[in-house]
Amino acid sequence: MKNIAVIGAGTMGNGIAHTFAQSDFTVHLVDINEDSLEKGVATISKNLDRQLSKERITEAKKKETLQRIIPSTDMQNAVSEADLVIEAASENLQIKTEIFKKLDEYCPANAILATNTSSISITQLAAQTKRPEQIIGMHFMNPVPIMKLVEVIRGYTTSEPVTNTIMALSEQLGKTPVEVNDYPGFVANRILMPMINEAIETLYNGVAGVMEIDTVMRLGMAHPMGPLQLADFIGLDVCLAIMEVLYEGFKNPKYAPCPLLVNMVRAGKMGIKSKEGFYDYSENRKAEVPAAQFA
Template sequence: MKSIAVIGAGTMGNGIAHVFAQHGHEVNLIDISQTSLDKGLATITKNLDRMLAKESISEELKKSTLDNITSFTELKKGVADVDLVVEAATENLDIKLNIFKELDSICDEKTILATNTSSISITQIAAATERPEKVIGMHFMNPVPIMKLVEIIRGYNTTDGVTESIMQLSKKLGKTPTEVNDYPGFVANRILMPMINEAIEALYNGVAGVHEIDTVMKLGMAHPMGPLQLADFIGLDVCLSILNVMYDGFKNPKYAPCPLLVNMVTAGKLGVKSGEGFYDYSESRKAEKIAGQFA
């Protein structure tokens, strides 16, 4: 698989494009917004510069990585003659179904269609196409250039050959692919999201404060980041979406989102992306921290 198309230039999409391009693949990065494409490419450049400063890559590799990426705002042009499409759009079932239905109609019959969904059924997504045997899940972890794991999720009709080819491709990217079956939340989020939700419940019920909950999990359980801070980095809207998928899929109240999470998302407090979640990421807060260093 030499040529890859990545749909979505956001956090996950630009990270996936970065990794493929760094490993010698020709990458078509696709987004309906030129602004999003420009921002995604700027992020890739910044991450490469950081790697260059740490001497983990050479100037030549940085240049070849950027040269391997071409941006498109038109889906049909972006997916023409590629071997693999990796969809990394918003975690919304209707959006993904529409994308895969269109991909099926415009992609070459040899093209494998993958989704970076973190919770939605691969079988359901594949059903929107006439090639369900060539549809698979590639759930990369954030930040993609650093995290080693890729959950490989096969749908009901995904063939052994397609699964094996994606497993091998992931290894060539320097990743550790782990095959899992098609259940809501797969493995990573089936375990992670209830923990995050329970941390929010503890805050909601007044068991402890934000810092205290995160401190217990960091120092007591050796987690690198507390669950509430992690939720902020994932995006509270994304956490809510994944919990809703699992709740609808399992019909089990243990996956029901905490009312505090629902209210925060409704109020627009989404975490890092909005400047405020369980923690304050606003520019004014950053200024206070900087001023405090000189006090």
């Protein structure tokens, strides 16, 4: 497996491309938007500079890594010789479904098609193709070059050889793969997102403020960041989308998104990406955003 294609040059896509290229794979990084591609490659270069400053890589390694990344807006051409394609587009079933239909048409017959989805059914995406046994989930964690876990999600029809290949490939990247089955939220988000949602409920109910909730979880539970700060980092729109998948999948009220989360997303307060969420990420990054503003 030498030729990799990554669909989507956003946060996860450029991180996945960075990781594969740094592990000596040729990577076609695909996005429909030329500006997004340029930003994605610029982000990779910036992150490589950070590694360089910490003496984790050499200047030569940085140059080699960037040379292995081939940006493209032409999906058909970029995946025509791919051994593995990893879709890292928006967490939206309709968008992913259309991409998988195209990949099934454009890719070589033996290519494995993976998705970086954090919650959408692998089995459902596989059903849109003529190669369901070759569809699998590779859920990387953000930031991809640093985080060790890859949640490898086996769909109902994913074959044993494909699963074994992806497990071994993840180890080749220096990651720790964990195989899980295809149910809403898998393992990571089935546990994490209800916790984040409950933290938002705690704020919504006036039990404590943003800083207080995050401080309790950081100092009391030894979490590296509080759940509200983590929600900002993930993106509140992404958190909402995952909670909606859980709620739809389990039909259980405990997975219902908090009204405050819904309102914040409607108001365009997405967290770091919009520079405003539970915290203020404007230039000084100093002020907590009052949740009451969005209630």
